[in-house]
Amino acid sequence: xxxxxxxxxxxxxxxxxxxxxxxxxxxxxxxxxxxxxxxxxxxxxxxxxxxxxxxxxxxxxxxxxxxxxxxxxxxxxxxxxxxxxxxxxxxxxxxxxxxxxxxxxxxxxxxxxxxxxxxxxxxxxxxxxxxxxxxxxxxxxxxxxxxxxxxxxxxxxxxxxxxxxxxxxxxxxxxxxxxxxxxxxxxxxxxxxxxxxxxxxxxxxxxxxxxxxxxxxxxxxxxxxxxxxxxxxxxxxxxxxxxxxxxxxxxxxxxxxxxxxxxxxxxxxxxxxxxxxxxxxxxxxxxxxxx
Numbered sequence: 044x045x046x047x048x049x050x051x052x053x054x055x056x057x058x059x060x061x062x063x064x065x066x067x068x069x070x071x072x073x074x075x076x077x078x079x080x081x082x083x084x085x086x087x088x089x090x091x092x093x094x095x096x097x098x099x100x101x102x103x104x105x106x107x108x109x110x111x112x113x114x115x116x117x118x119x120x121x122x123x124x125x126x127x128x129x130x131x132x133x134x135x136x137x138x139x140x141x142x143x144x145x146x147x148x149x150x151x152x153x154x155x156x157x158x159x160x161x162x163x164x165x166x167x168x169x170x171x172x173x174x175x176x177x178x179x180x181x182x183x184x185x186x187x188x189x190x191x192x193x194x195x196x197x198x199x200x201x202x203x204x205x206x207x208x209x210x211x212x213x214x215x216x217x218x219x220x221x222x223x224x225x226x227x228x229x230x231x232x233x234x235x236x237x238x239x240x241x242x243x244x245x246x247x248x249x250x251x252x253x254x255x256x257x258x259x260x261x262x263x264x265x266x267x268x269x270x271x272x273x274x275x276x277x278x279x280x281x282x283x284x285x286x287x288x289x290x291x292x293x294x295x296x297x298x299x300x301x302x303x304x305x306x307x308x309x310x311x312x313x314x315x316x317x318x319x320x321x322x323x324x325x326x327x328x329x330x331x332x333x334x
């Protein structure tokens with residue numbers, strides 16, 4: 044697993060998130076499959092209506108994060124679909140199939156690290172960032188940057204950012220924060236968007252954070268809960284900045300309800316974002332850009 048991770052890291056540092064990384068992503072998925080095939084499946088008690096979860100436990104006793112039973116599909120089939128999407132064939136797959144494939148690949152890679160490293164949480168987050176950046180890079184066909192030039196009367200410098208995908212002059216520019224979960228830290232996404240709006244003008248950058256899940260596992264009771272802050276989200280959307288979409292792999296029901304309030308916070312699945320007639324395709328076509 045470590046060897047596959049380092050190889051992918053070298054490719055990302057050297058080539059970005061383009062086709063050169065695809066073989067290393069497949070190798071990472073294969074390494075995760077090898078690790079998880081030696082684990083035992085542990086049923087969990089879900090307190091979330093309509094959702095069931097399990098965990099994978101390694102021989103060392105280390106336990107993975109909760110895994111959504113209905114979203115977790117065959118890892119081999121999901122890997123094939125994930126790579127097909129990276130190769131530009133998103134429109135051949137339904138929204139639900141894309142969501143399941145991306146969720147399965149992402150959570151499997153994170154879970155494999157969970158069960159072999161007791162205190163490591165940074166690696167999972169970094170790997171999830173790489174997978175999402177590769178997906179959006181393949182969709183938009185532009186390489187992301189992680190800083191922007193800032194000009195004002197007295198200072199000139201670079202503003203560190205999440206992933207920025209710039210489609211060109213007078214074309215959409217996407218602000219892509221990527222998180223395995225957010226909870227109270229979600230305000231950082233709105234605050235960062237507020238900075239971009241203040242520096243470059245409101246509406247110049249479209250924020251579409253991609254988030255894995257909001258689940259939390261009680262280590263003693265093995266109960267899975269979702270930590271959601273819908274009222275705070277509404278306040279942030281009204282008073283800090285406006286996010287274009289919030290994209291989930293395992294979308295919390297409490298956040299999906301925000302699509303139906305005013306002002307809405309549009310919460311979608313990764314499949315709804317990427318699939319044929321999805322949110323990105325509609326936006327690109329509206330600006331005369333190929334999808």
